[in-house]
Amino acid sequence: MLGILNIILAIALTIIYSVTNGIPLNFLGILTILLAFILSFIIFFIVLFLPFVIVIYATEKTDHKSAFKHMFLKAYSRYIFKFFYRAKLITTGKENLPKDNNFVVYANHIEYTDPIYILMEYKQPLAFISKEPLFKFPVLKNLLRGIGCIPISPYADKSALKTILLAIKQVKEGQPMGVFPEGKRTYSNDLIAFKPGAFRVAEKAKAAISPVCIYNMHALSKKLRIFPTKVYMHILPLIKYEEYKDLDSIGISNLVFEKIQEQMNKFKTS
Numbered sequence: 001m002l003g004i005l006n007i008i009l010a011i012a013l014t015i016i017y018s019v020t021n022g023i024p025l026n027f028l029g030i031l032t033i034l035l036a037f038i039l040s041f042i043i044f045f046i047v048l049f050l051p052f053v054i055v056i057y058a059t060e061k062t063d064h065k066s067a068f069k070h071m072f073l074k075a076y077s078r079y080i081f082k083f084f085y086r087a088k089l090i091t092t093g094k095e096n097l098p099k100d101n102n103f104v105v106y107a108n109h110i111e112y113t114d115p116i117y118i119l120m121e122y123k124q125p126l127a128f129i130s131k132e133p134l135f136k137f138p139v140l141k142n143l144l145r146g147i148g149c150i151p152i153s154p155y156a157d158k159s160a161l162k163t164i165l166l167a168i169k170q171v172k173e174g175q176p177m178g179v180f181p182e183g184k185r186t187y188s189n190d191l192i193a194f195k196p197g198a199f200r201v202a203e204k205a206k207a208a209i210s211p212v213c214i215y216n217m218h219a220l221s222k223k224l225r226i227f228p229t230k231v232y233m234h235i236l237p238l239i240k241y242e243e244y245k246d247l248d249s250i251g252i253s254n255l256v257f258e259k260i261q262e263q264m265n266k267f268k269t270s
Contacts (some may be wrong), residue, residue: 002048002075003083010041015248052076056143057214059243064148065125065175073147073173086228087220091121093235098124098210101174103238104202106256107212107266108191109180111221114214117233118178128178129201148175163202171205180254187218191264194257196249202241203252211236211256213263234263 010072014037039148059069081087083193107114115128127148135141135151149169152163167177179201181194202209216233236259
């Protein structure tokens with residue numbers, strides 16, 4: 001909707017500019033109109049993006065489970081990633097989406113945009129355990145903090161343990177968390193070993209596990225890409241706490257890894 005509005009406003013401003021200035025329909029005139037449209041488009045992108053920045057700063061310290069805040073983020077996410085980033089997300093398994101907030105999402109990690117696509121499909125106020133360096137960028141750090149994301153150190157130190165404990169606390173308080181158990185991006189459709197410690201969040205919070213398999217996200221980073229690119233996500237059946245409570249962290253990690261790997265194989269052969 002915001003993308004369509006951006007185009008309509010840019011076209012309207014271009015027409016007004018062309019008519020009021022009597023632009024001739026020759027080569028130079030058409031080039032002028034085209035440049036006017038591009039400039040108008042950029043102007044209205046800035047105008048439409050300003051409310052996003054204002055809301056992010058104004059609501060940073062309010063309840064990070066706020067439904068309005070997450071709906072607002074999803075609307076702008078679709079505007080940026082579907083309209084500008086030209087990503088056509090095809091999601092299957094939506095019938096497996098959790099009905100309540102007592103769950104943790106575990107997904108493979110291909111590209112930096114993965115959390116956005118996952119967040120857009122869940123109705124609940126989903127937050128993520130995110131890399132610490134991301135909290136150094138203006139606006140982005142306010143956004144991450146505002147929706148309940150927790151920074152994690154790249155080192156297995158006390159601060160990383162504190163992050164896990166905070167995530168467990170948030171899940172218990174009704175905010176589902178998203179975790180990438182590989183610990184880093186793979187830039188491919190091949191999984192790498194999961195870190196068993198990542199599953200302590202669900203285990204200690206006694207929460208259900210919502211496994212997610214994402215596929216082909218690295219195709220979005222191809223150079224000179226013009227046309228929309230299809231990317232895929234499958235939401236696997238929920239693994240309830242009762243189904244894995246007798247397993248240790250390594251056992252839970254292996255269970256989730258096998259389920260995501262099975263779906264990845266299906267993507268590769270389909």
